[in-house]
Amino acid sequence: MFTKDHVQRILEQAEKCRKGIENREIVGDELKGRVMGSMFYENSTRTKCSFDAAMKRFGGGVVDFIAEASSIKKGESFEDTISMMDGYSDVIVLRHPEVGAAERAAAIANKPVINAGDGTGQHPTQALLDLFTIRSELSTINGVTIALVGDLKNGRTVHSLAKILCLYKNITLHFVSPLNAGLEMPKSIIEYIKIHAPNFSMKTFTSFAEGIRGVDVIYMTRIQKERFTNSEEYEKVKGSFILTPKILNESREDDEDYDILGRNNNKLPIVMHPLPRVDEIAPEVDADERAAYFRQAQNGVYIRMALLKMVLGNL
Amino acid sequence: MFTKDHVQRILEQAEKCRKGIENREIVGDELKGRVMGSMFYENSTRTKCSFDAAMKRFGGGVVDFIAEASSIKKGESFEDTISMMDGYSDVIVLRHPEVGAAERAAAIANKPVINAGDGTGQHPTQALLDLFTIRSELSTINGVTIALVGDLKNGRTVHSLAKILCLYKNITLHFVSPLNAGLEMPKSIIEYIKIHAPNFSMKTFTSFAEGIRGVDVIYMTRIQKERFTNSEEYEKVKGSFILTPKILNESREDDEDYDILGRNNNKLPIVMHPLPRVDEIAPEVDADERAAYFRQAQNGVYIRMALLKMVLGNL
Amino acid sequence: MFTKDHVQRILEQAEKCRKGIENREIVGDELKGRVMGSMFYENSTRTKCSFDAAMKRFGGGVVDFIAEASSIKKGESFEDTISMMDGYSDVIVLRHPEVGAAERAAAIANKPVINAGDGTGQHPTQALLDLFTIRSELSTINGVTIALVGDLKNGRTVHSLAKILCLYKNITLHFVSPLNAGLEMPKSIIEYIKIHAPNFSMKTFTSFAEGIRGVDVIYMTRIQKERFTNSEEYEKVKGSFILTPKILNESREDDEDYDILGRNNNKLPIVMHPLPRVDEIAPEVDADERAAYFRQAQNGVYIRMALLKMVLGNL
Structure with missing residues (x-):
């Protein structure tokens, strides 16, 4: 869970982002060359699209891990998949149907993991x-x-x-x-x-x-x-x-x-x-x-x- | 339908784009940080890929709305989906099997909607x-x-x-x-x-x-x-x-x-x-x-x- | 097959890329406005994601050809599909289940084709x-x-x-x-x-x-x-x-x-x-x-x- 301080900083930063977009002060150079690994193990159009838009407004790139097309079928573990994407990305955005998935990922990854919803757990x-x-x-x-x-x-x-x-x-x-x-x-x-x-x-x-x-x-x-x-x-x-x-x-x-x-x-x-x-x-x-x-x-x-x-x- | 003037301006602009690509005058900064919402309710490889390439040659980002993966299944209306993407994007590119879909979208959206084909209607x-x-x-x-x-x-x-x-x-x-x-x-x-x-x-x-x-x-x-x-x-x-x-x-x-x-x-x-x-x-x-x-x-x-x-x- | 010289140059360039990422000398401007056509006729998560990440770290764009969604069903030939993507891209990355597919593509395309694996052939x-x-x-x-x-x-x-x-x-x-x-x-x-x-x-x-x-x-x-x-x-x-x-x-x-x-x-x-x-x-x-x-x-x-x-x- 977040602290009040942390939440306030995020809200203020978000307010700056809104104004930055409206006033064209965010120019699309801010995160250029950076890569967001987008890992959606279940569909969530709004969450997926808004994370994509967020990264792209800063000029960053998104690499999509497509769960259905992946090596999961070949028996690869969740942890191994995270390790792979961790090596390709600067930040991982994870949506998963199981409670605690984001924590498991964060324990493995060297890069930050943002929880985009894990089952009936957090969102x-x-x-x-x-x-x-x-x-x-x-x-x-x-x-x-x-x-x-x-x-x-x-x-x-x-x-x-x-x-x-x-x-x-x-x-x-x-x-x-x-x-x-x-x-x-x-x-x-x-x-x-x-x-x-x-x-x-x-x-x-x-x-x-x-x-x-x-x-x-x-x-x-x-x-x-x-x-x-x-x-x-x-x-x-x-x-x-x-x-x-x-x-x-x-x-x-x-x-x-x-x-x-x-x-x-x-x-x-x-x-x-x-x-x-x-x-x-x-x-x-x-x-x-x-x-x-x-x-x-x-x-x-x-x-x-x-x-x-x-x-x-x-x- | 377009006016002659409008069409001529588009053709001239397209000619500039062709030359800009060939002479490397288009450098990929032109639309950096801008987001194109790509909404294809039916497959159209050529139209989809060429819009993607167009946006990316200008350094812009594309956010894909994947119809099959979306909330349509949950009963969301076409208009609500458009409103969502409208909030995420600077421009919407819409392909839809139904005649008039682009007009319906344009009536709802605050951002420009480009018709990428609507059924037997326009293309x-x-x-x-x-x-x-x-x-x-x-x-x-x-x-x-x-x-x-x-x-x-x-x-x-x-x-x-x-x-x-x-x-x-x-x-x-x-x-x-x-x-x-x-x-x-x-x-x-x-x-x-x-x-x-x-x-x-x-x-x-x-x-x-x-x-x-x-x-x-x-x-x-x-x-x-x-x-x-x-x-x-x-x-x-x-x-x-x-x-x-x-x-x-x-x-x-x-x-x-x-x-x-x-x-x-x-x-x-x-x-x-x-x-x-x-x-x-x-x-x-x-x-x-x-x-x-x-x-x-x-x-x-x-x-x-x-x-x-x-x-x-x-x- | 590669010559020793060619391989050595690639390995040295790769070493530079690693250091460039680690030291933040690669800033994401290097290939801005350039387009990689990504054509995966079969799934290969690691190869696909790492090519995507590679292009995006340089600030380039990726246009995905989605084989299942494509005109292949309508009877389009492999060569015609390559010609299309060739017109949209600066480089084509091709993964295909058939041996020799990359060579066939390279024979048709005006842009460079990178073989991302063709069947039991090369990888x-x-x-x-x-x-x-x-x-x-x-x-x-x-x-x-x-x-x-x-x-x-x-x-x-x-x-x-x-x-x-x-x-x-x-x-x-x-x-x-x-x-x-x-x-x-x-x-x-x-x-x-x-x-x-x-x-x-x-x-x-x-x-x-x-x-x-x-x-x-x-x-x-x-x-x-x-x-x-x-x-x-x-x-x-x-x-x-x-x-x-x-x-x-x-x-x-x-x-x-x-x-x-x-x-x-x-x-x-x-x-x-x-x-x-x-x-x-x-x-x-x-x-x-x-x-x-x-x-x-x-x-x-x-x-x-x-x-x-x-x-x-x-x-």
Whole structure:
């Protein structure tokens, strides 16, 4: 897990990367001649493409290890494959379906290994880009109220986000998942928050409308059909957790004029989603300026640029 | 559709790119740090590879969206995928099997979208490289005689070429396709030419030898077996539309010494083909200096360089 | 086949590349804007990735021809595909399952073609990196004793290595393969050595321990189960050809204090392997400083950098 200091430095570096791209101060010479070994043992389009874009914006090269085409079939061990790519690259980006894979790789490699998600384990770059998005959109992280919505049991991103938020202060978390669907936030995460962020407030909701009332951030996740044994139950639940412009508008609290940030609370909360979305956010919401999910995806490039720069910049 | 002015600027830019590569004036700094999002929803080796080469000759980076590996399976909409890549890239190159896909993408994206072919719709970069090839090989486009040969019904490239030629003057088109094979140039294209280029001359042929007699350009296309219900019919037709050195030599008109361009007509016409070829041009033709099809493929790089430069150069 | 002069120049260039990377003198501008066409008609992760890394360390671009996605299905000939890529690239790197493919390509292409392995034919870049590894690890190639171990019949790398070694002097080769397994070094290779390097000493062993006693290099290869008709036979053979720390330690000759290089012979021989390995070298050997196989893989980048630089550098 990251320290607060480390996280702050990454967020600041990511902010510099964003401005550097926007102002054309990043010219594509920064990491020229450097090689990122990209090892995706499972598909993850967004993570893969944003790491690629990050490296290439700095003028660096990417060498793709294609797992299906590889010597794995010939019986090569994970460790040997890592050692090979370690010899070819300046940094390894690893996505793997097994928990702990990134740690195993880091133990073997001489070059830095960036964990791009390992099974139900960590997905630290996603947590960082979520954090960066909240800070970018709301100018602060301390003191915000965040509704985590949907499948809170299986959604890795909401777990990682909840944990990294513990580095900040006075956050209110709304855990919003449908009644009797078994999709509640796991006790282990709640315990983690209680220990690491005792000043947090946590509330649980089964009503979508109530769960998002008055919040600063609505963090939507997908409710996967395959989690339900009863498809009738799924259809009922599904429909009630779709964010539409109407529901979004009604989330404003009419009885307060200003929110905790001193902003006029007539503003809607920002809407986040790790993507891909299916139908949990109506496309009509996209046009709203506070629909932040595509900016959130783009922020993934800045976070990954920040990490690559920090890891490779001073070599 | 392009205006004449726009097309001329692209052709001139492409000519500069060709010279820039040949003289080493293009050094690979021109688009460094810039990212092309490459989105091929269907395979097209030549189009994909030449766009990649174009971007890389300018020192730019390419981020590949791999459709089969993507979140499409999870139910993500085309529009959401475009929005994601739009956030990662400076320009999107899109190939898609559905007509209108490029327009749908352009309506969503903040960055420029280059249409690399959408179904039976447009394939504008192919039309441009065909045009560029004619101009490069013959020094002019106005006034030339072009035989379009083979499957004129289903061949998208001949439709696009015929339409873009309408921006020029006094062109003679020979539509050459086998008798009773139902592969004639569609009426809609012929009508388009009549309206947009009333000074064009159009002639229809069922004899290959007659159709290519005295022309400046023989544009060959493949006759696909699967278009025929009767395979005997196919075999008969197929054999009669194969370009051999003998047929090519006989295409010269002995009774005229100089063609419309004032060139000695003892020169053979140039031979074009969108590739891949199967057997419609005998390999023996390759050695002839007027076999232009591999230069035509290479011209695809210059046209795509021109487009990328025009779209990204002044950002 | 290479001349001695040519090989020496490549090895020296590769040494420069290694130092250039280590000292950051290679900055990623050397081949900027240049394009390597990467054509792998069969998978070869190590060769593919190390060529990619080599080109990208110089700041060059790679255009991938993906055989499965290509027009081959439409019936395009190998020659036509080469001509296409030739038009897009400054150099072609070709891996192909058929013997002679690289020569066929080179006959067609205007740009240089680097053979990255063609079937049971040549795999010259592997032979070069093996040679480079021996020179790097032992400071010399002349006069060394090398045990080639395992499947000497089907292992292409040991054939190529044995042949290229013939450019050097006074080498002793131990051919070590299991008894009655039909995996002996082919007579054609032995004849080749007798003709081209009459001053070589060659010995044949069926005992692993005896075959590696006192050598400078143990070059391990994999014994593939599918080569055996009798799986019991395989299991027996397999177990006896596994390099463990114990066997490695016992390979030292106690009765000699100094080896031919004047080094204290208490040093173990270096261990090489073309990789991927399965179980023919115990993972416990990895920690030994003379386990050279991962450095050997990394040397593949330097050799390929040397070749790309020599072929493209003075264009």
